Amino acid sequence: MxxxxxxxxxxxxxxxxxxxxxxxxxxxxxxxxxxxxxxxxxxxxxxxxxxxxxxxxxxxxxxxxxxxxxxxxxxxxxxxxxxxxxxxxxxxxxxxxxxxxxxxxxxxxxxxxxxxxxxxxxxxxxxxxxxxxxxxxxxxxxxxxxxxxxxxxxxxxxxxxxxxxxxxxxxxxxxxxxxxxxxxxxxxxxxxxxxxxxxxxxxxxxxxxxxxxxxxxxxxxxxxxxxxxxxxxxxxxxxxxxxxxxxxxxxxxxxxxxxxxTLLEDEINTHEHVEQTYIITPQANFISTAVSIIQQDMLAHPGSSKCMVFFPTARQVGFAQELLSQLDGLPPILEIHSRKSQPARIKASDAFKVAKSAVLLSSDVAARGMDFPGVTLVLQVGLPANSDQYIHRLGRTARAGAAGRGILVLSSAENFFLNNPGMRDIPITSAPAPPPYSMALSLENVARETKEQVYRAWLGYYNGHSRAMGMRSKEEFVQAALEYAVEALGWPKGELPPSLEPKTVGKMGLKGVKGLNIQRRVVAPRNGGGGEDGAAGSGA
Incomplete structure (x- = not known):
């Protein structure tokens, strides 16, 4: 050579x-x-x-x-x-x-x-x-x-x-x-x-x-x-x-x-030798904690920090992108998830691949099988679907002899994940949460519609994990969702929660659960009869 x-x-x-x-x-x-x-x-x-x-x-x-x-x-x-x-x-x-x-x-x-x-x-x-x-x-x-x-x-x-x-x-x-x-x-x-x-x-x-x-x-x-x-x-x-x-x-x-x-012994199971830590912090601090961790990686790798940040849902990826793109001093912020068009996903993927320093926000589907050189940090924010998903995401770093590390950010309600069978033998250690970056002003600039979409996606994703998270009833789960909307998304306190259509509530198995804002969409008559597009209904 x-x-x-x-x-x-x-x-x-x-x-x-x-x-x-x-x-x-x-x-x-x-x-x-x-x-x-x-x-x-x-x-x-x-x-x-x-x-x-x-x-x-x-x-x-x-x-x-x-x-x-x-x-x-x-x-x-x-x-x-x-x-x-x-x-x-x-x-x-x-x-x-x-x-x-x-x-x-x-x-x-x-x-x-x-x-x-x-x-x-x-x-x-x-x-x-x-x-x-x-x-x-x-x-x-x-x-x-x-x-x-x-x-x-x-x-x-x-x-x-x-x-x-x-x-x-x-x-x-x-x-x-x-x-x-x-x-x-x-x-x-x-x-x-x-x-x-x-x-x-x-x-x-x-x-x-x-x-x-x-x-x-x-x-x-x-x-x-x-x-x-x-x-x-x-x-x-x-x-x-x-x-x-x-x-x-x-x-x-x-x-x-x-x-x-052709795998070397230490390459067969990447998750057994990559440095891994987990941080427990309230979901309200997830994004601000992620920003602090990214900044730490930038200090550790001046000019060459490449971070992949995974979230449970595509909507959360979009929300994080809106927030992080407002902040000064970070590398280019890219996003790739199932709700982006194919050309947009290709453009983001290619840009991250050649970038010397960048942050790629992703849902799990996005990065499967992709070869991204030089990833210094894999940051998983929120509950992974299972240990296999955690391990596969972690495999985006420390490839072919390169250095890298992984950090998992969970809330106290999500830390049951660490005791799942597939995680018990993984060498992951606890680390203190860094001081969270102040996101209050940035939250004010995020569109209301984006916050509504993230709330609905949160309900859909965490609904199946509510019992494992220690929630004794669906009402308690719905209340936790509202707290997430207010504290993490900046939803106005005292307002009804973001609206849900009846069919969505039914699919989630939340029909009849108190605390939801169920709105039935009304379609305007085609020949002008006094209605208009909108939603009608009341909180349940």
Missing amino acids: RGRGRSTRPVTVFATETRGLATNVAAFPRAEILVEERSATPTTIGRHFSDRKFADAPISNQSKAGLKHEFLSDVQAATLDLALAGKDLLVQAKTGTGKTIAFLLPAIERLLKAPANIRQGVSILVLSPTRELALQIQKEAETLLTHHTFSVQHAIGGTNQKTELKRLINAPCDILIATPGRLLDHLRSSSLSNGLSELKTIVYDEADRLLDQGFKPALDAISGFLPPRHTRQALLFSATVSKEIKAVAAGALRPGYSFVS
Whole structure:
């Protein structure tokens, strides 16, 4: 590498030929590859590089010209020859270690060697758990294909399905990057399956995330539209290898597939070695405490503080963005969540990725599978849905040898979360709350409608946790919601709570509970009869 001396160290790689899935990674025979030792304190996310050069790899000159690095990463070195030989692979590798090239490169090389007369329709299918990751994979594919004649397209949710289908049918598509839900929509409602009849390689990227997001039924259904398993190669990549992943592998991969893990011992469970603390403070102080923590990270990392701040709901993310964007002295404030448009999410994601210092506010869906370099702090504000969500969010930092830490901010009613089974063995310690930043003036500038939306989202999210939070009745829960609106959101004290429609109250199971402001929306008559749009009703 230019301007950097190379030293090498052994990395444990597990690889085996297996007819079923091995149940114990530790039982796999070990092989060593030498990897580049980068600076102990990298300014951006580190990568593990092997001593093998792309120039010496058995790949085409077209592909070599499209590659950005001189050396293969460890996951690329461990899988390239197996994949080029047509083996089905289960690969355990983290985001940010070069795994995208690890599956794209051999798939493209095998396509290049296939007779031109059988290159019809989609030859390579990559399934991704999120739209953002799908578009990120497409970008890498386009770079790799710079000197090839192959084309790549995407099929993702959040876009016009008919327009997308027209593009897929009319434009060349050798490589298709898709989210399972949208692909299945196309397969069921169009003749797109005909374009997959000559499929040569299928890739399941971030397979653990695919399962976490409930895509298992969609994956099974998609398989029914594809050529028989024995006619195509399958590559399955996952950061974790659970029994559920093993079950997917057993159904998706051909017998005799290989399992490869390039994770170092301290990378297998990031949550076991990343510095983690929790802070107990009233929900009214959540945002102000978050600001103080961000400021502390800025002092610890002058000019290079990159913070990811997670909230339970998309509405809370929007609320935090309105507040933090008013404050001076903070890095750029970005937001990415399910209520933002796809172009806005891509823009924010790309901006955070290249920023030297920034704050990304997010709901859980936003950052899954995304590779954000140099994240110095993961701050989780409010109750995570479960320990898996907590662990996955934490995994956004301390990637591939880089430093990082995690902080969890809870209210006293939420601290039951720390005693949940999945959290008991996690090395998280208590820390005092920093002095909260004064937010009174900023709260006054937040739109009333925003506060109403956050209140409703709070009710919807915490309703299922009210008993665990020590609330003995729904009335007590509703009262807690009002206190949250007044103290945390700046809702005027003494006013009725923000309004809820009857159907919303019914869905929450709060019908008949005192303390709610139920308003039935009235639609104005079309031909002017004396009504007007508005709401009618009274507090319950």
